[in-house]
Amino acid sequence: MDIFLQQLVNGLVLGSIYALVALGYTMVYGILELINFAHGEVTMIGAMVALSVIGVLMGAAPDLPGVMVVLAGILVAIPACMALAFGIEKVAYRPLRKAPRLAPLITAIGVSIILQNLAMLIWGRQYVSFPPLLPVARFEFLGAHISLLQIVIVVLAVTIMAGLWLLVEKSRLGRAMRATAQSKEVAELMGVNVDRVISATFIIGAAIAAIAGVMVSAYYGLAHYYMGFMLGLKAFSAAVLGGIGNIAGAMLGGLLLGVIEALGAGYIGDITGGFLGSHYQDVFAFFVLILVLVFRPSGLLGERVANRA
Amino acid sequence: MSVLLSVDQVTKRFGGLAALEEVSLSVESGEIYGLIGPNGAGKTTLFNCMTGLYTVTSGAVRLDGAEVQALKPHQIVKRGFARTFQNIRLFANMSALENVMVGRHARTRANVLGAVLRCRKTRAEEAGIRERALELLNYVGLGGKSRGLASHLSYGDQRRLEIARALATEPKLLALDEPVAGMNPNERQQMGELFRKLREGGVTLLLIEHDVKLVMGLCDRVAVLDYGRKIAEGPAEEVRRDPAVIAAYLGGEA
Amino acid sequence: MLDSLRRRPRLAFALLAVLLAALPFIMGFGLGNSWVRVLDFVLLYVLLAIGLNIVVGYAGLLDLGYIAFYALGAYLYAWLASPHFGLHLPFWVVLPIGAAFAGLFGVLLGAPTLRLRGDYLAIVTLGFGEIIRIFMNNLNAPFNLTNGPQGMNLIDPVSVAGFSFGKTLHIFGLSLPPTYFYYYLFLAFTLLAIFIALRLQDSRIGRAWAAIREDEVAAAAMGINTRNLKLLAFAMGASFGGLAGGLFAAFQGFISPESFTLWESILVLCMIVLGGMGNIPGVILGAVLLTMIPEALRYIGDLQRATLGHVVVDPSDLRMLLFGVALVGMMLFRPAGLLPSRQRKREFAAEDGVAEQEQASLYDAKA
Numbered sequence: 001m002d003i004f005l006q007q008l009v010n011g012l013v014l015g016s017i018y019a020l021v022a023l024g025y026t027m028v029y030g031i032l033e034l035i036n037f038a039h040g041e042v043t044m045i046g047a048m049v050a051l052s053v054i055g056v057l058m059g060a061a062p063d064l065p066g067v068m069v070v071l072a073g074i075l076v077a078i079p080a081c082m083a084l085a086f087g088i089e090k091v092a093y094r095p096l097r098k099a100p101r102l103a104p105l106i107t108a109i110g111v112s113i114i115l116q117n118l119a120m121l122i123w124g125r126q127y128v129s130f131p132p133l134l135p136v137a138r139f140e141f142l143g144a145h146i147s148l149l150q151i152v153i154v155v156l157a158v159t160i161m162a163g164l165w166l167l168v169e170k171s172r173l174g175r176a177m178r179a180t181a182q183s184k185e186v187a188e189l190m191g192v193n194v195d196r197v198i199s200a201t202f203i204i205g206a207a208i209a210a211i212a213g214v215m216v217s218a219y220y221g222l223a224h225y226y227m228g229f230m231l232g233l234k235a236f237s238a239a240v241l242g243g244i245g246n247i248a249g250a251m252l253g254g255l256l257l258g259v260i261e262a263l264g265a266g267y268i269g270d271i272t273g274g275f276l277g278s279h280y281q282d283v284f285a286f287f288v289l290i291l292v293l294v295f296r297p298s299g300l301l302g303e304r305v306a307n308r309a
Numbered sequence: 310m311s312v313l314l315s316v317d318q319v320t321k322r323f324g325g326l327a328a329l330e331e332v333s334l335s336v337e338s339g340e341i342y343g344l345i346g347p348n349g350a351g352k353t354t355l356f357n358c359m360t361g362l363y364t365v366t367s368g369a370v371r372l373d374g375a376e377v378q379a380l381k382p383h384q385i386v387k388r389g390f391a392r393t394f395q396n397i398r399l400f401a402n403m404s405a406l407e408n409v410m411v412g413r414h415a416r417t418r419a420n421v422l423g424a425v426l427r428c429r430k431t432r433a434e435e436a437g438i439r440e441r442a443l444e445l446l447n448y449v450g451l452g453g454k455s456r457g458l459a460s461h462l463s464y465g466d467q468r469r470l471e472i473a474r475a476l477a478t479e480p481k482l483l484a485l486d487e488p489v490a491g492m493n494p495n496e497r498q499q500m501g502e503l504f505r506k507l508r509e510g511g512v513t514l515l516l517i518e519h520d521v522k523l524v525m526g527l528c529d530r531v532a533v534l535d536y537g538r539k540i541a542e543g544p545a546e547e548v549r550r551d552p553a554v555i556a557a558y559l560g561g562e563a
Numbered sequence: 564m565l566d567s568l569r570r571r572p573r574l575a576f577a578l579l580a581v582l583l584a585a586l587p588f589i590m591g592f593g594l595g596n597s598w599v600r601v602l603d604f605v606l607l608y609v610l611l612a613i614g615l616n617i618v619v620g621y622a623g624l625l626d627l628g629y630i631a632f633y634a635l636g637a638y639l640y641a642w643l644a645s646p647h648f649g650l651h652l653p654f655w656v657v658l659p660i661g662a663a664f665a666g667l668f669g670v671l672l673g674a675p676t677l678r679l680r681g682d683y684l685a686i687v688t689l690g691f692g693e694i695i696r697i698f699m700n701n702l703n704a705p706f707n708l709t710n711g712p713q714g715m716n717l718i719d720p721v722s723v724a725g726f727s728f729g730k731t732l733h734i735f736g737l738s739l740p741p742t743y744f745y746y747y748l749f750l751a752f753t754l755l756a757i758f759i760a761l762r763l764q765d766s767r768i769g770r771a772w773a774a775i776r777e778d779e780v781a782a783a784a785m786g787i788n789t790r791n792l793k794l795l796a797f798a799m800g801a802s803f804g805g806l807a808g809g810l811f812a813a814f815q816g817f818i819s820p821e822s823f824t825l826w827e828s829i830l831v832l833c834m835i836v837l838g839g840m841g842n843i844p845g846v847i848l849g850a851v852l853l854t855m856i857p858e859a860l861r862y863i864g865d866l867q868r869a870t871l872g873h874v875v876v877d878p879s880d881l882r883m884l885l886f887g888v889a890l891v892g893m894m895l896f897r898p899a900g901l902l903p904s905r906q907r908k909r910e911f912a913a914e915d916g917v918a919e920q921e922q923a924s925l926y927d928a929k930a
Contacts, residue, residue, distance in 0.1 A: 035682050087660065090892050096898075102625050103894050105682050106836055109627075109829060110890030212783035219587055229825075233693070236686060283697050286690035294675040322749065360784065386786035398781035400774050411774045415786025417767055424766030425759050431766070438767070478786050 005144040005254040007266040008259060013219070014148045015258020016157035020212035021235030022242070022250035024163060024205030031201050032097070037108035038088055039209060040232015041115035042081050044225065046210030047217040048119055051128050058131060066133030070218070077210040084115075085206030086199055099242045114231075119225035123291070127222045132291050134218060153215050159189035160208055168247060173200055181245070230282060234261075237289035243302020252300060260284055311339040312374075313513050314359070314390070314480055317377075320349075320360055328354040329537045333369070336482065341504060341514040343528035343545070345521060347557060350534040352517045353395055356486055360392045361385045372482070387415050387508060391480035393471040396518070401460035405451055405470050408459050409442035412477025445473040465496045472503070476512075483507065484515040489523060489551045501527055521558070524542035525549055533557065567693055570699040585795070587746045595635025598858075603814060605854045606749035607807055612834040612850040613756045613843065619832065620841035621769060622796035623776030624677070625685040627828055628692025634699060636661040636808025638709060644719040647710065654721045658809045665805025666798040673797035677790060686894035692828055699820040714819025721748060721813045722805055752810065756803055760843055763799075768878050772796055790854040827881065832885050837893055839900025848902055857882045 021043055030134040050073030057069045092107040137148040168174035178198045181189040188194050216231060217223035234257060242253025265281040292299060313333040321328050329351045337341045344352050353524040357363040357369050361382040370378040377385050400408050417438060418514060446455050449469040454462060468488055475483055488504075489497045497520070504514055504527060518524045524531060525545045532542040533558040541548045548554055568575040590598040591830065611633060638659040676687045703711030720729030720741065728744040763769050771792050774782040783789050800884045812818050830853065838849025860878040867874050878912045 019752075022729075033682075035686065092895070095895055099894075100899060101681055102623075102685075103898055105625065105685060107833075107891045107894045110887045110894070113826075113829065113883055113890065115886060117880065121880060121884070175576030233686075233690070238819075240683075240686075279701055280697065283694055287696050289690050290676070290687055293679055293683055297683070297854060341903075362780065362783075369736045381784040381788070382780075383651075383786045383788045386784065391785055394781070394784075398778050400781065402776040402777060405775060407770065407773075411770050411782070411787070412785050414767060414771055419767045421763065421799070424768050427762060427766075435767070472890060474785065 003266060005142055006265070007262040009141075009144050009150065011064040011259035011262030012255060013258070014262060015255035016154050017212050017215050017219070017254075018216070018231075018235050018238045018258050019251045019254025020157055020160060020208050021231060023161070023241040024209050024233075025084055025236050026239040026242070026247060026250040027177075027201050027205050029239070030247075031177065031184075031198060032104075033101075034093060034104050035108065035236065036093075036202075036205075037105065037232070038092075038111040038115060038285070039205065039229035039232075040235065041112050041119075042085055042088075042206050042207040042212040042228070043116060043216070043231055043235075044119060044223070045083055045226030046077040046081045046206075046213030047223040048123050048128065048213075048225070049080045050074055050210070050214045051130065051217060052123075053077070054131060054263060056135070057277055058133075058236045066135075069133055070158070070214070074214050075167065075212060077214060078207045081210035081213075082203045083226075085202040085209075089199060089202040094198075112232075115277065116141055116225055123225060125225070127224050128217075130217045130221045130223065149218060153219060156211070156215070160211065164204070164208070173197070177201060188255065202285065234285040237285040237292075240299055241288055241292050243299025246299065246302045249299055249301035256300075257285060257288060260288060311338050312336070313372070315371045315372065315514070316355070317369040318360065319355070319358055319370065320366045321354055321363060322366045332534070332537070332539050334366075334465060334532045334539060334542055336515055337395065337530075338513050339479070339508065339511070340529040341508055343524040344515065344517045344534065345519070345524050346534035348519075351537040352534055353486060354537075356392060356443055356484055356517060359385075360390065360484065362561055370513050383415070384516060388482075389479065389481035391475040391478045391482075392484040392485070392489040393468070393475055393486055393488060395490070396501070397467050397471055399459040399467060399474070401458070403459060404456055405446060405459055405462065406439070406442055406455040408470055408474050408478050409445050412440050412445075412474040413441060415478050421560060430544040441475060442473075445476050446470075447474070450499075450533060464550060465492055465500075468492075468500070469503070476507075480512060482513045482515060484516045484517075487519060488516065488562040489518065498522055521549075567881070583750060587743050591743070596740055596748060597744065599740070599746060601855065602748055602859050603742055603745050605851055606746065606753045606809055607814075607816050608831065608834060608854045609850040610749070610753045610756050610807045610848050611804060611831045612838075612846045613753070613760050614800045615831050616762060616800075616835050616841065616846045617763070617803070618740055618796050618800035619835055620846065621764065621776070621794055622792060623681070623772075624796065625681055625796070626800065627685045627825070627832065628672075628688035628690070628695070629800065629804055630825070630828040631692040631695040632665040632804030633808040633811070633827070634695055634717055634820075635665045637812040637818045637822070638699065638715070639664050639805070640812035641715040641718050642708075644813070645715060646717050649902060654719075654813055658806060661809035662802040663916065665808065666802035669748045669798040669801025670794055675795045677793045678799065685798070689825065689828070692823075692825055694823075694899030696820050698825065700794040709820075712820060714821070716817040718816045718818070720721075720734070720813050721745070722817060728813075737808050739853040741814075745810075749810060749814075752806065756806075757843060757847070764841075766903070768792070768795070796836055802828040817927075824903060830886065835891055835900075837889060839903040842900070842902055845900050845902030849900070854887070856885075 020293055021039065024039045025036060025044070028034055028039070053076045054069050056071040057064060057072055089113055092111050093104050096104040096107060135148055139146045168177060176187065176192045176197045177200070179190060180190055186196050187197070216227065235254065237299045238253040238257040239250045241253065241257055242249025242254070259280055261284045268280055312335045317333050318331045319333070320330055332351070332355060344355070345557055346352055354363065358365045358378070361377070361380050361384070365378050368378070369376050372388055372390055373384070377388065379392070400411060403411070417434050419431045419434055443455060446452055449472055451466060451469055451473065454466065459467065462470060472485070472488070489500045492500065501523060504516070508514060516524065516528065530543060531545050531548045533548060533551075533554050535539050540553045540557060541551045568578070586601055587599045590602055611629070615629045616630070618624050640657050642648055643650050643657045643660065644654070672688070672691050676684055679687065699709045700712055702708040709715065720727055722728060727746070728741050731741065732739045771782065771787045774785060774787060775792060777790050780791055810908065834849035834853045835846050836849070837853065838847065840847025856878070860882060863878040863881070864874050867876070
């Protein structure tokens with residue numbers, strides 16, 4: 001029982017990070033019907049930039065409290081990722097908005113490769129470790145251990161999601177985003193500056209991704225130039241699970257995928273009689289993805305996306 | 310005359326919205342049958358239900374007496390029911406000839422092995438495909454334009470090409486979705502002549518049209534759809550005087 | 564010169580045949596035997612690219628997990644012709660089984676997923692590729708199927724009529740390493756693949772694929788069974804991949820999951836995109852360029868050592884970066900590829916044409 005609860009807690013924490021990254025995929029897809037393949041890499045860049053800032057600050061101001069150092073890292077990573085996403089959209093996606101569908105997907109893959117390899121050149125092939133700056137308090141809850149960091153991650157993630165929800169539902173920009181998602185042409189006629197809305201969508205997604213990137217590296221205690229790939233794929237799977245294009249769906253899908261993964265990894269050995277072990281953890285996301293796309297391509301909360309006549 | 314196509318109590322709902330409600334009609338072999346109605350009356354939806362693009366919510370579609378509403382589009386084509394599209398769907402980056410050659414797919418059989426070995430049978434079939442495609446282009450009046458890209462043809466020629474492509478599947482019944490939309494009176498008249506020629510050649514025509522005048526002059530019988538229901542069916546002259554039809558059209562425009 | 568050759572196709576053909584036959588000797592004696600090995604890999608990648616082109620270029624299905632089929636072919640070869648299970652079947656038995664095995668997996672994966680829209684298919688195939696790799700990496704316990712991350716070695720070399728390709732041959736005072744024999748073997752398979760691909764393109768099947776790529780609904784309305792034809796493209800591409808995988812395993816004598824990462828899939832895709840999707844000469848050019856360029860890049864390392872005294876940027880690190888730049892650049896500036904097919908050129912030019920017309924009329928209005 002306590003294993004179950006422990007895995008559930010771990011799954012929810014991981015899932016809330018997936019959910020944050022999934023938001024970026026789902027917002028862009030909702031508006032452009034484009035799988036922004038490079039989004040995972042933006043997340044990775046966020047983690048790397050933050051770690052660099054943290055490293056510099058620790059050298060320059062050793063007396064600064066750890067929380068402040070990490071916060072400073074996040075605050076630099078956010079605008080860095082926003083600028084990056086703005087640039088990516090402008091250079092690699094915008095000129096191809098009317099091209100055949102596969103063209104922007106291929107540039108997206110290209111951008112992803114570029115970012116990954118640039119990161120490798122800048123930060124090296126080695127794992128970059130996250131310095132032990134954050135308090136390591138642990139709580140016990142019904143036999144499951146919960147760290148302070150885990151609580152912070154979940155609370156922060158929920159806050160961000162609530163904020164995004166408000167932004168999309170209540171603000172002028174949010175209304176423009178929803179109109180653009182419905183129909184770019186009509187939105188344009190109604191006086192919405194579609195280019196600006198699309199840029200804003202990328203930028204908001206990137207800001208959230210930056211935070212998620214820092215969360216992931218703090219949680220696992222390390223970052224790596226390759227980390228964005230798997231994270232991105234899982235987040236994309238989460239977005240599809242929830243119903244791509246649907247913001248609430250991305251949140252639900254992220255949490256669900258995190259839980260599926262954690263419970264799956266915890267129990268797969270028992271289920272298969274030891275044939276498969278927990279190192280198959282990464283497979284779950286793909287199985288979920290394939291199953292959802294085959295049996296319910298609209299996802300849990302989404303609308304029909306199958307090829308229409 | 311025998312009934313070629315019968316639509317029996319077909320209902321189609323999208324979510325809760327009924328686009329078609331218990332529509333029934335029957336097309337007899339050898340006639341030109343018109344389907345008219347105001348915008349959004351469900352004409353194209355009915356076409357899509359008949360040709361397998363949509364699955365009907367309830368009801369049956371019979372072709373030559375056999376139910377086809379559960380079949381896939383390509384199976385319905387093989388049974389001799391071809392169609393065109395309201396918003397012309399040509400293979401834009403293929404030549405006019407290639408477009409029509411694709412239409413021969415359902416009536417030819419070369420498989421991978423035949424294609425790779427290019428044996429005598431395949432070569433003969435391929436020559437036959439090309440010959441028939443050229444004939445059909447001539448037939449619809451595109452004889453000199455076989456090499457041009459489909460997307461470079463004029464609007465009217467694209468409509469003609471779509472008909473030639475559909476004819477390549479050897480249909481008994483050809484359904485045309487607004488085939489003269491956007492044409493000038495002169496072009497319309499030419500298309501009308503093509504339709505009569507098709508009928509002479511033994512093809513039954515089912516025609517969605519906006520232009521009531523053209524339909525009345527051309528069609529043997531007409532059905533009128535309004536808000537997903539059939540409000541009239543019969544010889545053109547009778548339908549024209551039907552008060553419900555007049556109300557639907559005048560009401561729709563007012 | 565080129566013009567006169569074009570007018571005499573037979574002569575051109577004969578010259579090409581002589582060139583292809585002499586190529587390993589030219590490269591081997593001119594640049595060193597390591598370049599013959601590069602040639603072998605060029606041919607393997609041409610074979611892979613031709614296979615993927617059937618899926619992506621002909622039928623318009625973006626497959627990002629293509630390398631999984633290459634992996635399946637390679638592992639199957641290793642299972643049937645290595646000490647791992649003690650089986651040592653001859654290559655002419657194993658290769659067709661490998662191709663069929665990969666093709667079967669292509670159908671198994673394709674059947675449920677091919678009704679998905681293009682970009683979804685891309686992600687599902689990518690996921691499939693990763694799943695296969697993760698399994699290869701971990702299926703060493705409890706039952707040792709793949710030997711895990713260590714990979715499988717001592718795979719039997721190809722041998723024809725008692726002559727093993729695995730040893731260096733000394734003849735007429737020359738010593739010919741295995742790379743020479745594999746060159747001709749790979750060349751034979753590659754030419755066969757090119758022949759099949761060209762014949763298919765210009766056939767009833769090829770036209771149906773093109774129609775599906777252009778407009779799936781209209782294709783179905785022409786009586787094309789779109790599901791079966793998409794499956795056929797998928798299975799054919801997969802079996803070409805499986806064949807290449809088997810050849811790779813025999814050639815290397817060693818395989819491990821590391822050879823079958825997503826980046827290999829993307830590399831093959833790059834070849835097609837760079838060369839010209841759907842056009843066989845373009846695809847071949849793309850495969851040749853992208854296999855040769857990294858080899859040439861090695862000289863950048865030497866150049867740095869000579870001028871700066873040490874290597875500042877490892878050229879192999881630059882390789883993928885350049886591929887990324889090439890992908891983006893090609894899509895932006897020459898989306899139909901270096902040697903585009905007639906159709907693709909039109910497809911990508913269509914938008915420009917409209918834009919130009921609009922511009923022209925604008926200028927007219929001003930004047």
